[in-house]
Amino acid sequence: MSRGVLALALGCAMVVRTAGGAEIPEAELARPPTAERVAALLQEASVTGWVDIARQLEGVAPRLYEKNGPAALAWFYLHRWARLFTTTENEIVPLWIDAVNRAKAGHANMRRSYPASDKTLAQDWPRDLQAYVLGSIGFSDQFFSLIQPLDYPPGVFAVLRGLWTADPKRFKECPALALAIAVVYDVPPPPGWPHGQVGPEALSRQLPDPAVVMAFFANADMAGAALHRLRRLPAFELKFVVDLCAPPAELTWAQQTIQTPLASFAKVYDLIRYRRDRAEIGQFMWPLPKYELPLILQQGGICVDQAYFASTVGKARGVPTLLFRGAGLDGRHAWFGFLDANGRWQLDAGRYAEQKYVAGVTFDPQTWTDINDHELKFMTEGFRKLPTYKTSRLHQFFAEEYARLGDLRAAAGAARSAVNAEPRNQAAWEVLIGLRQRLAAEPKEIEGLYQDAARAFARYPDVESGFKDRLIKSLRARGQTSLADAAERETVRKYTQTERSDLGVQQAQEILQRSLQHDDLPGRVKTFYGVLNSFGRGAGVEFFDKIVQPFVDHLLAGGETREALQAVNRARQTLRVEPGRQLEAEFNALLEKVQKAQR
Structure with missing residues (x-):
């Protein structure tokens, strides 16, 4: 049209x-x-x-x-x-599989194949459920805002149908809860969820029955057993409540036993006695045959057990929670985050400030891919509740609709209106850039959009760095190597000198990887030492994990043991390595590996 x-x-x-x-x-x-x-x-x-x-x-x-x-x-x-x-399964499932493959979001617990048929997505939906979603602007608004390409559509529709069939009244009373369950329970969680330091025999990585979860939280909300009014929370936040690994019996135990108020909920982390004896002997896997909340409270544990206990107790009590893992200056750690009484995410419960854990990584239960705490903060920023953002989203929706109808110029105009109304609408920028590319815009124009988008997200480094990275790649693709190198160095320098040194390390990693792919050995060595000297001084475990270890392994794979030994020794002198800390142990292990290869 x-x-x-x-x-x-x-x-x-x-x-x-x-x-x-x-x-x-x-x-x-x-x-x-x-x-x-x-x-x-x-x-x-x-x-x-x-x-x-x-x-x-x-x-x-x-x-x-x-x-x-x-x-x-x-x-x-x-x-x-x-x-x-x-829409039929034959139409939608291949698109979903393609999205999963492109995002590398598949995992071992998913089925090896997902057969499809001519069955439509809502073919099994009762008529009253169809009437409800067609007539509910509130449910539609949450559904179309929340749903992502990585959501398995037949699974989402099947869960919604099951929840409606089990109790239509409860569904209508708690529609956001139903939607949160649907987008989390559409596919099984990965083997390493909620963390990888407990074996499958001790902890079953199976989600409970969706109808049981719906009843549990709806009843808890009605009885006042939830610390948040769950009926008032959006599906985006409720998905961090319903991603349950513990069975209902343990959740009930947590409700009855752990009475810590929401105002001081961070203290739940410290209810678990820290087992220094396990840490000192390197016993990082849970040693007992069962991994249950009462047993963890009784036995104590290391940081990952503290984080699991606190985050699971939070879910049991109706608090959106996340279990974070991250690398600090001299070790790795686990902590948790939760939604406080003011609707703000507290993401540092159990985090050691002096260790500068610059980014904590957690599972997004909707996609089972990683997100970090900074990305979560951006996704929950208050500007999303402003009228300007709602206006921006309206323009974005119609930009996508015009594009579907084939009117790309009208679509681009609507997308431009979207970013003008609220420049922090990241999805709108993606739509606009994609449309200008489809309209065969010159690379310089696209690079200008990357720059404009990066400026719009100057307060959000994860988003900003993504657009800057695409700008650098575009410059390099059209032969502007000097400009690309300068922009890349400036990006690394900016982030390594701020609290987001992880982004600087990530960019430095790309510099090194490009050298490993295209340069000869002297060029690779020169690049490594350049990155080490420029960005590695005083760095910690993350730099070791992403720069030092991969480069030394690369040298060993090529038989360059002498260069590998020099790289280990130089890196040890440059990074912040303190006696008795985990980073020292990592360097010792790497040195032993190199020395063994020299024999």
């Missing part, structure tokens, strides 16, 4: 005729779809199917958007549901 066709349509009375011949007059389109209209569409779909209805509704929302119609978003959601109701 071209913009010219839209403009022509706007000059006439807007009347929509559905597949069954029923008219939707312009006056009705000025407000969200009524319950009567939804019922009529459902009745019509039972006779003709959703394909024709979706086709007839296709241009309605864009025309309302062009007129700044207040109901544009509601009709947009109605049309998106109609399209989803016509």
